[in-house]
């Protein structure tokens with residue numbers, strides 16, 4: 439059984455073979471103490487287990503929910519950092535203690551305010567507040583702007599006969615979109631990228647002091663940056679999401695000041711680290727399957743279904759995690775109260791029990807039930823936006839650049855296990 443070590447040579451290329459091996463032979467796997475600072479995690483590889491845990495209220499996001507009596511205790515054992523939750527929890531105290539934390543906050547302090555790491559009832563309150571901005575209808579109203587941005591981003595590539603599909607297209611598209619939706623200057627996206635990358639690194643499997651230091655610095659800077667913009671919007675509200683969140687905050691104590699800033703940071707980070715990989719991984723898969731690419735080129739009305747298949751085939755977010763709130767029996771093992779459970783979405787999506795012939799890319803596949811956006815109460819808030827961006831990105835690319843082809847033999851993957859995406863994808867046009 440190959441260890442789950444993304445720093446092994448060729449790990450990213452062999453990823454789905456490694457998953458298959460675990461799924462077939464050790465679907466409920468205890469990875470003990472992968473890092474000195476952690477105490478290990480359960481990894482789940484089968485669709486049925488992953489889907490069940492995501493929907494099961496006995497599995498929660500915050501250790502403070504599991505051990506309220508210990509919340510904030512500095513001696514709390516740190517869980518494995520195989521997931522945003524774990525990383526956030528491992529380096530900072532619990533939410534109750536955070537309300538008293540002085541600002542500027544550390545990354546862990548700030549991230550523990552994220553809706554992503556909260557359990558009901560706080561989760562329910564936060565979700566209600568931001569839901570309106572991401573409904574399919576709200577997102578549709580933004581579609582023509584997304585199309586316009588996609589067209590503008592492609593212009594230099596059409597002129598030059600090529601581009602790095604990641605840096606020049608897949609990355610800036612969702613970043614400009616979320617910046618405009620929030621109402622922060624899209625020209626500052628160079629700064630967002632540095633901040634976002636530093637925070638995303640702290641959310642992945644590897645942890646060291648340098649990663650921690652950079653994430654803390656990024657948190658301080660982005661916190662100050664957004665606080666200043668929030669002050670301006672408060673005086674001068676606009677039609678943007680930040681103004682809507684401020685209004686929610688100022689209508690009584692429904693969103694604390696810290697939650698407001700943290701929410702804005704999460705939306706910016708989520709806009710940076712995920713959809714770029716849907717577009718990048720999706721285009722790589724199509725370039726490697728020319729028949730499928732031609733089909734989508736001929737029949738662009740298949741874009742919505744193609745995006746679902748691409749999310750299944752090579753998920754941008756490969757795993758997430760929960761803590762067991764009580765002892766739970768799973769696959770013949772007892773998962774103890776407080777244990778960290780990593781659900782491997784990327785493996786679940788390739789489970790033949792649910793998706794026959796799972797390693798075949800087929801944009802005409804029926805009955806796609808991928809878990810790319812998670813499941814249960816934390817189901818991705820940005821899913822309607824990400825889907826629309828993905829559809830527009832693929833159709834624009836295939837329409838405007840009919841002769842698109844890869845300009846390298848083997849694209850390289852970014853390090854890490856949680857987010858799966860390419861470092862770059864050089865392509866030629868014409």
Ligand code: HEM
Pocket residue numbers: 553554555565616704705706708709712713716753754755758759809810811812813815816817818819820821823824825
């Ligand atoms: C293809 C792109 C995306 C993918 C694959 C993705 C994936 C996910 C997944 C798997 C979760 C669930 C995590 C868990 O259960 O622990 C999640 C939650 C979330 N996503 Fe996304 N995401 C994407 C794009 C976005 C975008 C564009 C935004 C917003 C701008 C966003 C905002 C969020 C938020 C706020 C949550 C937390 C929801 C909650 O806790 O209730 N996501 N996402």
